[in-house]
Amino acid sequence: MAEFNVDEIKEFQSRSLVEVIFRQMEGMILAGNFQPGERINESRIAALLGVSRAPIREALRLLASSGILEVRANRGMFVRDIQPREVDELYDIRGALDALAGERAAALFREDQRPRLERWMGEMAVHVEAKDVGGYYRANINFHTAIVEIAGNENLLAMYEGICKRMSLFRQASLSLPGQLGVSLQKHRKIADAITANDPAKAGNLLRHHTLEAKKTLLRAIKGKKTT
Amino acid sequence: MAEFNVDEIKEFQSRSLVEVIFRQMEGMILAGNFQPGERINESRIAALLGVSRAPIREALRLLASSGILEVRANRGMFVRDIQPREVDELYDIRGALDALAGERAAALFREDQRPRLERWMGEMAVHVEAKDVGGYYRANINFHTAIVEIAGNENLLAMYEGICKRMSLFRQASLSLPGQLGVSLQKHRKIADAITANDPAKAGNLLRHHTLEAKKTLLRAIKGKKTT
DNA sequence: AAAATGTAAACTGTCGACAGTTTACAACGG
DNA sequence: CCGTTGTAAACTGTCGACAGTTTACATTTT
Missing domain, CATH: 1.20.120.530 (GntR ligand-binding domain-like)
Incomplete structure (x- = not known):
């Protein structure tokens, strides 16, 4: 995992927080900042973005349903490794x-x-x-x-x-x-x-x-x- | 909105809570228990299912991304009215x-x-x-x-x-x-x-x-x- | 009576904290 | 030295509470 582009995070006003996080995370994953198979640490991301884990989790669930992340019960979200x-x-x-x-x-x-x-x-x-x-x-x-x-x-x-x-x-x-x-x-x-x-x-x-x-x-x- | 089938809710153990809620809600919406255009009240559902709002929200976000619900900022989730x-x-x-x-x-x-x-x-x-x-x-x-x-x-x-x-x-x-x-x-x-x-x-x-x-x-x- | 305004209730969005599970690691026994 | 077991740290899953916005309603004004 790597640096965050915190710039976009500031555009709170219009878009909802989870949408911003969704786009941010999607961009980073697709750009290769996270490796396939790598686990996404909710707390760490929450800390980096300066928000709580709730909106992070909602955004990650969205990424999971779009097939970019994988949910494993009680183990968290992993970047999908496409075969x-x-x-x-x-x-x-x-x-x-x-x-x-x-x-x-x-x-x-x-x-x-x-x-x-x-x-x-x-x-x-x-x-x-x-x-x-x-x-x-x-x-x-x-x-x-x-x-x-x-x-x-x-x-x-x-x-x-x-x-x-x-x-x-x-x-x-x-x-x-x-x-x-x-x-x-x-x-x-x-x-x-x-x-x-x-x-x-x-x-x-x-x-x-x-x-x-x-x-x-x-x-x-x-x-x-x-x-x- | 109408009665809940609380039976399935009990199968906590294996499946994650939000998955159960997801399936439950999906079934109810598709069965017509909620009208198209109707708003989904998070608190009410949370109370009915006996859980907090957090997992409800995650499940609803999933339903939104699958095109069954619609998210309106600061107004909640609405059953989509397909045209x-x-x-x-x-x-x-x-x-x-x-x-x-x-x-x-x-x-x-x-x-x-x-x-x-x-x-x-x-x-x-x-x-x-x-x-x-x-x-x-x-x-x-x-x-x-x-x-x-x-x-x-x-x-x-x-x-x-x-x-x-x-x-x-x-x-x-x-x-x-x-x-x-x-x-x-x-x-x-x-x-x-x-x-x-x-x-x-x-x-x-x-x-x-x-x-x-x-x-x-x-x-x-x-x-x-x-x-x- | 209709429109405008102000206020209270309802609800969503977000947060910090705790419980339960998983994981990492050290101590122990073979 | 390798496998086992037990314990602590790390992390996810869930909860209750609060802040900010929207909505509904009563009051006032034209």
């Missing part, structure tokens, strides 16, 4: 949601939304050029999330983001990326084109296929390396 | 998950799982005969849930059940059922056959189409009646 088996499951779900999002996005797309897609296409290209795997990973997620946003289904967006967050807890999440960098760009180009051409069926199928491929590549990379 | 707009969203998501589940279930199906599907097929038939809309609604959900279980993806199952629970909060959820009763049985027969024949593509397509149809029927029924 390949679960990544497999999550990828399948993400694929189904991606396909739905692609269909709806293609159906609803309007020209003024084009920059929201092209922005991330551009960023991905830059990161491929620079061989910046981390940057590419983020731009890639942002691209897909933009599609879900355009799909205009708030519940879908919430679930999608939840799945992405959980998957990012998987230690070797970006293991398969290096090999994909080149091919990936062209696939995303086609996806963006199908959406901007208002072709739901095509966008849906491309996305379904794309996510399935990504999953296979990752799982193959894991079995190849066995780095744990 | 047609959101049912529309949830149906689309459920459709995508149904299709995925159908594909995976058809791929993984083994003969010894047949009774799990046929049981609910039988129940649906009985309820159609008796024109018992409520019973049919439950058997129908159980049938689809059985498919998701056979798909063998625990995360998918959790999400699926979450969506079904939220949809059941929609007041006119069963509005469209009466008209469907007859046709529906044959459709489900085909779905079950595709799964037991290990035909993923067919099962997936049938389910996708089926859910879409159900959504259209319901939304049409709502607009027709406008009963709110």
Whole structure:
């Protein structure tokens, strides 16, 4: 565990305390400040944030229900250690949601939304050029999330983001990326084109296929390396 | 609000208190003991269950994150009042998950799982005969849930059940059922056959189409009646 | 009579403390 | 030297109480 960004904590007034704590903790866990498997010490966090344990516990329970933490009775909350088996499951779900999002996005797309897609296409290209795997990973997620946003289904967006967050807890999440960098760009180009051409069926199928491929590549990379 | 089933509360030992409260409250809300829009009074529930407010609050926060309750700052938790707009969203998501589940279930199906599907097929038939809309609604959900279980993806199952629970909060959820009763049985027969024949593509397509149809029927029924 | 204002009750948000369990560790026995 | 047992520290789970906000109601004003 590591330093706290106490700045945001001060914005008491509007948001409720547990929401602020929730966001703060989520950010820190996803940023890697806590290791998977590590226990979260309620008292310590309460002391660091200068609040009592009650709101901390409520926030942690929220993180547990979103799949980022794990509750063990009388032992506390632990950062979840996502296993390949679960990544497999999550990828399948993400694929189904991606396909739905692609269909709806293609159906609803309007020209003024084009920059929201092209922005991330551009960023991905830059990161491929620079061989910046981390940057590419983020731009890639942002691209897909933009599609879900355009799909205009708030519940879908919430679930999608939840799945992405959980998957990012998987230690070797970006293991398969290096090999994909080149091919990936062209696939995303086609996806963006199908959406901007208002072709739901095509966008849906491309996305379904794309996510399935990504999953296979990752799982193959894991079995190849066995780095744990 | 109404009576409490205090029986289950006694099983302290194994499960944690907030889990018991969570299940208890969830059951009561879904059973209709609380009206959509109604406020949940923490103190009253704490008194009724004979515990303090702390575990109650943690359980309620969980229910809020699962979409059953709504948090309003400094005003408390309210039973969510699901609107047609959101049912529309949830149906689309459920459709995508149904299709995925159908594909995976058809791929993984083994003969010894047949009774799990046929049981609910039988129940649906009985309820159609008796024109018992409520019973049919439950058997129908159980049938689809059985498919998701056979798909063998625990995360998918959790999400699926979450969506079904939220949809059941929609007041006119069963509005469209009466008209469907007859046709529906044959459709489900085909779905079950595709799964037991290990035909993923067919099962997936049938389910996708089926859910879409159900959504259209319901939304049409709502607009027709406008009963709110 | 309707609107505005002020006040008390009700309720949520947060806190500090205690009870019960788990964990870490030292003393003991093989 | 290794395993066992017992004890203390650490931590979670729960509680009762208080502070601050919202809500309901009675009073006043137009």
